[in-house]
Amino acid sequence: MSYKRILTVQDISCAGQCSLTVALPVLSVCGIETAVLPCSLLSNHTTGFDDYSFRDLSEDMADIRRQWSAQNIKFSAVYSGYMGNKNQLQQLKSIMENCLETDAVKIIDPAMADNGRLYPGLDIEFVNEVKKLVGSADYILPNITEACMLTGIKYREKYTEDYITQLLDAVSLLGCKNIVLTGVSYNSDTTGIAIYEDGQYSYYCHEKLAKSSPGTGDVFASAFTGALINGHSTKKSAAIAADFVVECLKETEKHPGHSYGPVFEPVLGKLIEMTKKDI
Ligand code: PXL
Numbered sequence: 229m230s231y232k233r234i235l236t237v238q239d240i241s242c243a244g245q246c247s248l249t250v251a252l253p254v255l256s257v258c259g260i261e262t263a264v265l266p267c268s269l270l271s272n273h274t275t276g277f278d279d280y281s282f283r284d285l286s287e288d289m290a291d292i293r294r295q296w297s298a299q300n301i302k303f304s305a306v307y308s309g310y311m312g313n314k315n316q317l318q319q320l321k322s323i324m325e326n327c328l329e330t331d332a333v334k335i336i337d338p339a340m341a342d343n344g345r346l347y348p349g350l351d352i353e354f355v356n357e358v359k360k361l362v363g364s365a366d367y368i369l370p371n372i373t374e375a376c377m378l379t380g381i382k383y384r385e386k387y388t389e390d391y392i393t394q395l396l397d398a399v400s401l402l403g404c405k406n407i408v409l410t411g412v413s414y415n416s417d418t419t420g421i422a423i424y425e426d427g428q429y430s431y432y433c434h435e436k437l438a439k440s441s442p443g444t445g446d447v448f449a450s451a452f453t454g455a456l457i458n459g460h461s462t463k464k465s466a467a468i469a470a471d472f473v474v475e476c477l478k479e480t481e482k483h484p485g486h487s488y489g490p491v492f493e494p495v496l497g498k499l500i501e502m503t504k505k506d507i
Pocket residue numbers: 239241246247270272273274275309310339347442443445446
């Protein structure tokens with residue numbers, strides 16, 4: 229397999245186990261060279277703490293993009309996560325147009341909402357800009373709330389397979405080729421990942437843990453990206469990432485009161501084994 233260098237674009241939440249502080253270690257243990265483009269600098273993430281500071285780095289993103297373009301620095305894949313405003317989405321678009329190799333894989337996690345609500349500081353105009361961007365992605369990794377926001381379909385806590393199929397179809401109309409919908413649960417004991425790939429639907433079912441936390445989606449998206457870049461199929465990458473999330477949540481449960489992020493660090497060693505590709 230040819231050497232891959234990935235770029236991940238998301239915020240630095242200095243405390244709180246999410247975004248870049250998750251993506252970098254996860255992708256590194258998957259054995260992938262990872263360049264970073266931080267789009268905002270926050271004291272901590274915007275959910276699960278009382279308050280946060282926020283510095284917009286969109287001007288720095290533009291400077292960095294200009295340098296990369298001038299020096300012909302290009303990446304073989306891009307994986308984006310939480311973006312803090314419309315300017316940052318614009319910069320991400322420009323990066324995707326100018327700093328990627330021609331066959332680069334584009335993975336977008338539209339990390340903007342959960343449990344039926346947008347994250348603090350984001351609004352409908354932001355969602356409309358995300359909608360425009362996801363059409364250029366090879367993979368989009370929304371949760372159910374995000375899929376609803378992107379499509380205008382009403383968010384439901386309880387649903388049937390038909391509802392999930394309707395959501396996948398509606399997201400696919402935005403132009404994205406492959407959809408990996410997380411947190412799809414049809415009963416109280418299990419949850420799973422619904423996948424739409426080349427017009428085909430599939431589902432990976434796994435154990436449901438009592439509690440999730442902010443950053444869990446970032447663990448999933450980072451592990452999915454790591455597995456995919458290592459040559460696994462979409463379904464296998466989703467299964468590896470979901471199994472890894474279960475390991476992280478089990479680890480988190482060992483630390484009562486640890487509610488602001490997933491304890492993923494002690495189980496990174498397992499991910500090294502899980503993502504190895506035996507050809
Ligand atoms: O994807 C989780 C996340 C990342 N970054 C920031 C967040 C959150 C979720 O709350 O607020 C800044």
